[in-house]
Amino acid sequence: MTAELFYDLGSPYGYLAVARAPSVLGDGVELVPILLGAIFAERGYGSWAHTDARAENVAEVERRAREYGLPPVAWPPGWPPNALAAMRAATWARGLDGRGGFAAAAYRLAFVEGRDLAQLDALEDAAAAAGLPAAELAAAIGRPEVKDELRRTTAEAWAAGVTGVPSVRVGSDVFYGDDRLEEAAARG
Numbered sequence: 001m002t003a004e005l006f007y008d009l010g011s012p013y014g015y016l017a018v019a020r021a022p023s024v025l026g027d028g029v030e031l032v033p034i035l036l037g038a039i040f041a042e043r044g045y046g047s048w049a050h051t052d053a054r055a056e057n058v059a060e061v062e063r064r065a066r067e068y069g070l071p072p073v074a075w076p077p078g079w080p081p082n083a084l085a086a087m088r089a090a091t092w093a094r095g096l097d098g099r100g101g102f103a104a105a106a107y108r109l110a111f112v113e114g115r116d117l118a119q120l121d122a123l124e125d126a127a128a129a130a131g132l133p134a135a136e137l138a139a140a141i142g143r144p145e146v147k148d149e150l151r152r153t154t155a156e157a158w159a160a161g162v163t164g165v166p167s168v169r170v171g172s173d174v175f176y177g178d179d180r181l182e183e184a185a186a187r188g
Contacts, residue, residue, distance in 0.1 A: 003029045003188055006157050006167045007103060008036035009090060009117050010083035012061040012073065015107040017166035017178040018100065019070055024181040025168065025188070031100035033090035034154040036083070036165055042158050049080045064178065065111075074114035081118035088141035089123045091150045093132055101130035 003025050007014040021029050040046040048057045062073045086106065093102030106126035109115040115122040120138060127134040140146055157167070161174040168175045168184040175184040 002170070003184060004032050004169045005029050006032045006034050006162050006165055006169070007090075008034060008083055008165045009086040009103070009106050009110065010080045011036060011165045012058075012075075012079075012111055013178045014166045015073075015111040016061065016064055016068060016070070017168075017181060018103050018107050020068055020178070020181055021100075025185050029100075029168075030098065031094070031103050032153055032157065033087050033094060033103070033150065034157045034162065034165065035087050035150055038151075038154045039158060039162065039164060043163050047080060071112045073111050076110050076114050076116045078116065078118075081116055083117060085120070085141050086117040086123060087150055088146050089127070089137055091153070092137065092140040092143075092146050093127060093130065095146075095149070096132055097130065102126055102132060105129035 005017060005021050005025065007018055018031065021031070036047075048054060058075070065071070065073050090103055090106065106117055106123065108129075109122050109126050110117050115125075117123060124134040124137050127137050160169055160172075162169070162176070164176055166176075166178050168181060170184050170187045173184075173187055175181070175187075
């Protein structure tokens, strides 16, 4: 199956999707980091994390994690974080290893261990866990080409119909939500 899974490391629903992607979508799924804040700006509204629906969605994420057989969710302090550096790190990591090991490691740190991905040491730990050169991460996330690549993938995702994360694109079809992975897999 050829599919792209668009994610932002600040998204707990993204965590659920990335954790399940290999078993539902197969090893061929490509994880594509995008900046959800830019998507929010395009669509004209932001995250449920800043609304009255926060508690309901937190409970829903925790319920789904249990249902999927994932570890209990540990919410990072001050969640949601400013994920810009994390998404630049994910973009850098994708250029080194497109298999999504960094995304999986970073999501585990954030939503299983409760680490704050706005902190550079957490990002370096995720890089090390994914077998990437963690000592290079701090310099890499400041490089213009990494910033430009994140802008490009985000703009392309928006143009393809991605209005939030996680979203899976199979051909020209976009499936928004971690609960639509099976539907995307059936389309592939």
